[in-house]
Amino acid sequence: MGRKTEADQTPDMVALLRAVGARQDLVAFETLFRHFAPRVKAYMARRGGDSHLAEELMQETMIAVWNKADKFDPSRGTVSTWIFTIARNLRIDAFRRENRPDFDPNDPAFVPDDIAPADAELDARGEAEQLHHAIAALPEEQAALLKLSFFEDQSHSAIAARLNIPLGTVKSRLRLAFDKLRATLAHSGDVS
Amino acid sequence: MTVRHHVSDDLLVSYAAGSLAEGWSIAVATHLALCPSCRRRLNVAECIGGDLLETIAEDSPLEDSWASVRSRLQQQQQKMSAEPTPRKTKPAGHRDGLPEPLRSYVGGDVDSLAWRPLGRGAYHIPIKTADAETKVRLLRIPAGKPVPEHGHSGRELTLVLCGSFVDGDVVFARGDIGDVDASLTHQPVATPDTDCICLAVTDAPLKFRSWIVRAMQPFLGI
Numbered sequence: 001m002g003r004k005t006e007a008d009q010t011p012d013m014v015a016l017l018r019a020v021g022a023r024q025d026l027v028a029f030e031t032l033f034r035h036f037a038p039r040v041k042a043y044m045a046r047r048g049g050d051s052h053l054a055e056e057l058m059q060e061t062m063i064a065v066w067n068k069a070d071k072f073d074p075s076r077g078t079v080s081t082w083i084f085t086i087a088r089n090l091r092i093d094a095f096r097r098e099n100r101p102d103f104d105p106n107d108p109a110f111v112p113d114d115i116a117p118a119d120a121e122l123d124a125r126g127e128a129e130q131l132h133h134a135i136a137a138l139p140e141e142q143a144a145l146l147k148l149s150f151f152e153d154q155s156h157s158a159i160a161a162r163l164n165i166p167l168g169t170v171k172s173r174l175r176l177a178f179d180k181l182r183a184t185l186a187h188s189g190d191v192s
Numbered sequence: 193m194t195v196r197h198h199v200s201d202d203l204l205v206s207y208a209a210g211s212l213a214e215g216w217s218i219a220v221a222t223h224l225a226l227c228p229s230c231r232r233r234l235n236v237a238e239c240i241g242g243d244l245l246e247t248i249a250e251d252s253p254l255e256d257s258w259a260s261v262r263s264r265l266q267q268q269q270q271k272m273s274a275e276p277t278p279r280k281t282k283p284a285g286h287r288d289g290l291p292e293p294l295r296s297y298v299g300g301d302v303d304s305l306a307w308r309p310l311g312r313g314a315y316h317i318p319i320k321t322a323d324a325e326t327k328v329r330l331l332r333i334p335a336g337k338p339v340p341e342h343g344h345s346g347r348e349l350t351l352v353l354c355g356s357f358v359d360g361d362v363v364f365a366r367g368d369i370g371d372v373d374a375s376l377t378h379q380p381v382a383t384p385d386t387d388c389i390c391l392a393v394t395d396a397p398l399k400f401r402s403w404i405v406r407a408m409q410p411f412l413g414i
Contacts, residue, residue: 029265080246082242098213103221107282111226112228113228131236149209178237179201
């Protein structure tokens with residue numbers, strides 16, 4: 001494994017987030033902030049276009065990252081994935097004024113995971129890198145559709161209308177992209 | 193229990209992206225509570241979101257923002273002990289009952305619900321959401337009886353929570369999600385052993401501005 005990866009050149013985000021969670025390390029948090037704040041702000045601006053609101057939502061997201069750092073579970077994905085889910089939830093609250101229904105793993109009716117995570121943290125890192133390369137290798141039309149889905153907060157019918165293609169085409173392209181990405185990862189749920 | 197009918201990719205990706213309306217999301221999230229393999233698919237979709245977030249913008253200095261966040265963190269630490277965060281209480285549940293988030297939406301578990309009669313022995317509980325796109329309700333179909341006629345003009349998701357129903361020769365049991373569009377004519381029937389409780393989410397019916405058209409709707413069949 002002598003291969004130099006992109007991840008090796010960036011600071012170890014997991015270690016930084018752990019330092020924030022364990023001892024409220026402000027220096028570690030500043031490094032996280034300098035990396036993620038511009039990205040979260042751009043994500044927020046994609047939805048609203050209002051730069052003051054995007055700034056405010058970015059700050060709320062980063063403060064939530066600080067407050068919840070000890071709850072980060074590296075077996076479930078990268079720091080970027082975790083921060084994406086926090087930003088997404090705040091964006092739903094702010095723009096849609098709807099609840100985001102979510103399952104509760106402590107609920108007695110919740111069916112627990114059936115596969116024990118073996119060395120899950122290491123897996124998650126390797127998978128994130130595989131996923132990154134697989135996304136980069138997607139055909140342009142599929143990649144563009146994924147970005148619209150994730151960034152613009154539009155329903156698939158709205159995306160279909162905007163691109164002037166049938167809804168069925170939006171769904172089948174997304175399905176092709178998702179299948180391909182899922183296939184690059186191990187144990188990623190095997191349903192058809 | 194193994195779930196056999198799963199949530200589709202388009203719903204799962206929209207849910208992960210945060211663009212799925214609240215009504216559909218209740219069915220997706222409740223299915224996820226019962227289906228570990230779909231939670232792994234959700235995890236893949238969220239990892240896509242994380243990867244796309246990395247590439248959405250370049251590094252750019254945000255000095256004022258950092259100064260502002262740093263001072264907000266310091267203020268927050270001073271008043272931290274003063275305000276304990278309020279915890280929302282959820283209605284009590286059990287292993288074979290209604291999972292979250294559905295249980296909180298209907299305000300209780302299967303044995304403590306205020307069912308409203310729909311006729312022919314069927315009952316329902318309408319569920320309120322903030323989205324204008326969907327209509328959500330919990331249905332209770334008597335054992336061995338067909339699902340009562342309910343008009344819908346678009347997509348319909350049906351998530352089974354108790355008992356089971358048969359649609360054609362396909363059985364849907366707890367955790368299974370049925371996903372049909374309006375073009376399909378079907379008549380699901382509850383299996384004879386026990387009442388079937390399921391969550392039904394449909395596109396909201398067309399709403400017409402004109403009171404004349406509204407008054408005509410039942411006759412026009414729209």
